[in-house]
Amino acid sequence: MARLNRTRFTILGCLTIEPMSGYDVKRFIDRTISHFWNESYGQIYPTLQALEEEGLIEGEREPGERGPDRVVFRITNAGREDLGRWLLEPAEPAVTRYEHSLKLFFGHVIGPSASLQHVERLRERTRSELDRLAAAEVELEKSAASWAPYWLAVLRGGMRYSEMVLAWCDATETDLRKVTP
Amino acid sequence: MARLNRTRFTILGCLTIEPMSGYDVKRFIDRTISHFWNESYGQIYPTLQALEEEGLIEGEREPGERGPDRVVFRITNAGREDLGRWLLEPAEPAVTRYEHSLKLFFGHVIGPSASLQHVERLRERTRSELDRLAAAEVELEKSAASWAPYWLAVLRGGMRYSEMVLAWCDATETDLRKVTP
DNA sequence: ATTGCCATGTAAGGGGTTACATGATTAT
DNA sequence: ATAATCATGTAACCCCTTACATGGCAAT
Numbered sequence: 331m332a333r334l335n336r337t338r339f340t341i342l343g344c345l346t347i348e349p350m351s352g353y354d355v356k357r358f359i360d361r362t363i364s365h366f367w368n369e370s371y372g373q374i375y376p377t378l379q380a381l382e383e384e385g386l387i388e389g390e391r392e393p394g395e396r397g398p399d400r401v402v403f404r405i406t407n408a409g410r411e412d413l414g415r416w417l418l419e420p421a422e423p424a425v426t427r428y429e430h431s432l433k434l435f436f437g438h439v440i441g442p443s444a445s446l447q448h449v450e451r452l453r454e455r456t457r458s459e460l461d462r463l464a465a466a467e468v469e470l471e472k473s474a475a476s477w478a479p480y481w482l483a484v485l486r487g488g489m490r491y492s493e494m495v496l497a498w499c500d501a502t503e504t505d506l507r508k509v510t511p
Numbered sequence: 512m513a514r515l516n517r518t519r520f521t522i523l524g525c526l527t528i529e530p531m532s533g534y535d536v537k538r539f540i541d542r543t544i545s546h547f548w549n550e551s552y553g554q555i556y557p558t559l560q561a562l563e564e565e566g567l568i569e570g571e572r573e574p575g576e577r578g579p580d581r582v583v584f585r586i587t588n589a590g591r592e593d594l595g596r597w598l599l600e601p602a603e604p605a606v607t608r609y610e611h612s613l614k615l616f617f618g619h620v621i622g623p624s625a626s627l628q629h630v631e632r633l634r635e636r637t638r639s640e641l642d643r644l645a646a647a648e649v650e651l652e653k654s655a656a657s658w659a660p661y662w663l664a665v666l667r668g669g670m671r672y673s674e675m676v677l678a679w680c681d682a683t684e685t686d687l688r689k690v691t692p
Numbered sequence: 693a694t695t696g697c698c699a700t701g702t703a704a705g706g707g708g709t710t711a712c713a714t715g716a717t718t719a720t
Numbered sequence: 721a722t723a724a725t726c727a728t729g730t731a732a733c734c735c736c737t738t739a740c741a742t743g744g745c746a747a748t
Contacts, residue, residue, distance in 0.1 A: 335707075336610065343617040353727050363616055366609040370709055375729055397717060397726035410620070417621045420632055421610040425736090428547040429517065429602040431668060435544055436524035437661035439591070440598045445661065451601055479690045480618035480626065483683045487612060494675040502664045509660045516735080534699050551737055556701055578698035579744060606709090 334416070337373045338381060342413040345387060345405040347477065352378050353400070362481065365463065365488040378403060386412055434502075442509040449506070453499040460492035515597075518554045519562060523594040526568060526586040528658065533559050534581070543662065546644065546669040559584060567593055615683075623690040630687070634680040641673035 344355050352374045359369050378401075381387045386409030389401045405413075430452050437445035463485060470482050525536050533555045540550050559582075562568045567590030570582045586594075611633050618626035644666060651663050 336608070336613070337707085340613065343613070343620070346617065346620055351727075352729085363613065366607050366612045367616075368606060368608070368708095371729075372709060372711095372731090373707080379729095394716085394726070398715070398728075400727065413617070414620055417614050417617055418625060421614050421629055423636065424607065424609050424611070425549060426547050426605065426607060427517070427549070428605050430605070431547045431665045432517070432521065432524070432544065433598050433602050435548075435661055435665045436520075436527065436594070436598055436658075437664075438658040439524070439527055439595055442660075444599060448602055455604065477617075477619040479623075479686060480616055483618075483686060484612045484616045486682070487679050490675050490679050491672075494671050498668050498671050501667070505660060505664060518735085532699075533701085549736095552701075553703090553737060553739095554735080560701095575698070575744090578746095579700075579742095581699065 335377070337369055337377045338386075339413055339416045340367065340369060341374065341377055341381065342386065342405055342409050345403060346410065346413070349402050349404040351400040351402050354402075363484070365459065365491075366484065381409065385409075437506075441511045442506045443511065446503060446506050449499050449502050453496060456492050456495045456499070460489060460496070463489045463492065516558070518550055518558045519567075520594055520597045521548065521550055522555065522558055522562060523567065523586055523590050524598075526584060527591065527594065530583050530585040532581040532583050535583075544665070546640065546672075547665065562590070566590075618687075622692045623687045624692065627684060627687050630680050630683050634677060637673050637676045637680070641670060641677070644670045644673065 340359070341355055344350055344358050347358070350358065352371070355374055355378075356369065356371060359367065378387070378389070382389055382403070385406060387403045387405050389403045392400045392402050394400050430448060433448050434445055467482070467485055467489065470478060470485060473481075521540070522536055525531055525539050528539070531539065533552070536555055536559075537550065537552060540548065559568070559570070563570055563584070566587060568584045568586050570584045573581050573583050575581050611629060614629050615626055648663070648666055648670065651659060651666060654662075
């Protein structure tokens, strides 16, 4: 079972940007990569402890500016090496589960008009997602940071994906309207 | 915790096409929807037993034509109703985890040339996937079955996705070549 | 001989989400 | 007052894959 815990590497990767608390890591992920990657607190906090025990990160308690104390973690050299090794390995193919597609695939059970509602909902959801990504792109294009090109690449992947989905919704709507119930 | 077991509905949906054994269900999924949905035997066989106990499907033992005995399941009216209710509910948003995008996002750690290798591998994988889907499209277009329009819709979604990824690979390659290590 | 397909199933165990618990500060 | 944000963490529990077990038949 070579199924390595990818949360580990996600956290290590975040800490290459700057030192962060568990709360910061969660916010960072939600803001930058949530369109293709997510982590929950239930994963983040235990993983931070494990990484510290292994010496891949180091935590320091700080008084919170406006709120409770924070534990801010920074990546160690050992952590950077561990992350680097993983980053060089080929990526595992994604195991996707699109409930939208699944429900549409079984559309013959509920008929074309009910199926079209799924398309309509997907269109709305995708539109607002695209708006969000487009706004982020404007911000990112101003950045000269060393990671900006990589962030832009995945961000534009998300935008292309959204645009593709919207075009597919149009085409599918046209096709399904021709289906007799 | 309203996290309903979607394997149940996947199996019920398959059985609306025709009666199938667990083995058939697995093969059917692999052939038709594996580009966006997968199930393993470890899920399928226990779920079949549960569905039968609930009266949503009925199994009958048959002698295998060339091999061991098979248990062929057919969906009941109760099963059809259960599936129909679920199909009418709005789809849950997909929780995706693209390792490819994640590794690229942290590309500043390994630099542009190593990151480009990820793009190259993704391109190869996507090309063969697109070939596979295009061949399936040719077959499906001949079908006059009631489910053909829905199968075509999701299949073309997969093809659009693959084409989008290939175009993104080209654009990303161009962009990353300009990045100095 | 041995590989591959047909066919059904179980056990182990990691991955991951959700819900809960706690409590201070800040804004409305 | 009340809601939202900051902040850390645990417990329960489901989801799902992988690996294993078993064995007959067909093809190379």
